[in-house]
Amino acid sequence: MQNNTFSPYMMFNKQEWSELSNNVPMTLSQEQLESLTGVQDHITLQETADIYLPLSRLLNLYATAYQQLHTVTDTFIGQQTKKVPFIIGVAGSVAVGKSTTARIIKELLSQWKSHPNVDILTTDGFLYPNAILEERGILNRKGFPQSYDIKKLLKVLGDLKSGKDIVTAPLYSHLTYDVLEEEQVIEDPDIVIVEGVNVLQTPKQKKKTPQTFVSDFFDFSIYIDAEEDTLESWYINRFMKLRDTAFQDERSYFHKYSTLNDEEAHQVAKDIWERINLKNLYENIEPTKTRADLILHKDYDHLFDEIYLRKI
Structure with a gap:
């Protein structure tokens, strides 16, 4: 372990x-x-044992301490309040593997007896519908802060932290590339993992009045990190694989790309990456990295090689 005096x-x-x-x-x-x-x-059991088991233990300790703190607060105010979930934020670039990380964390944390009910809340569901994005001329800015209904996301997080028994949240289809009519139901959770590129971002508006951020509701936050050229390579490789699988479905929003040859598909993916995802990474995602409690850095082979835990 390296403990630089001047690093947090x-x-x-x-x-x-x-x-x-x-x-x-x-x-x-x-x-x-x-x-x-x-x-x-391509995560092996060994990688899971090396990275995710220690992470599961760490998060269990934090969640347990949070539950104890909640009990202490009840003792102080002299009344028993509703149980509220421990909320974990997972952020990082497109194609870095946030969803996989969130799912593995969920599965491992749900095995601990003290908090068996673990849910995942993805911010994709809080994107404005395509019709609204088109009307506002920002469909090509999906994933940028202005493409999300932040007020709705804050309302859901507020309901969770208020101890509301049942909370509903919108769902998103990566097949149709749009928000769905049906909703996710989160019932009496012990832990909620909030996953998305935008979860550590703060509004850029210069307002004198205090503002509430999504990350204000987090009890622990994780940033999945990788080098820029690595992320680009992963995004292009994923696009190529989806061209041969999900894009083949006629219902897919990206079905038009299913007939591209390798060279054409590579060029389209590279263009989308540079025009949209790289710009969003530079402007809105990477600057939030050092707001995280834990930074997990990946190498080119999708394996974690460095872990940064914020000092207390």
């Missing part, structure tokens, strides 16, 4: 981090793990 983080390499699992047992099989991974994520 402690840095661990993979070996050092893996030793912090404290013999937490592996509860996932290879088959279960494969069902949790994305299109191009």
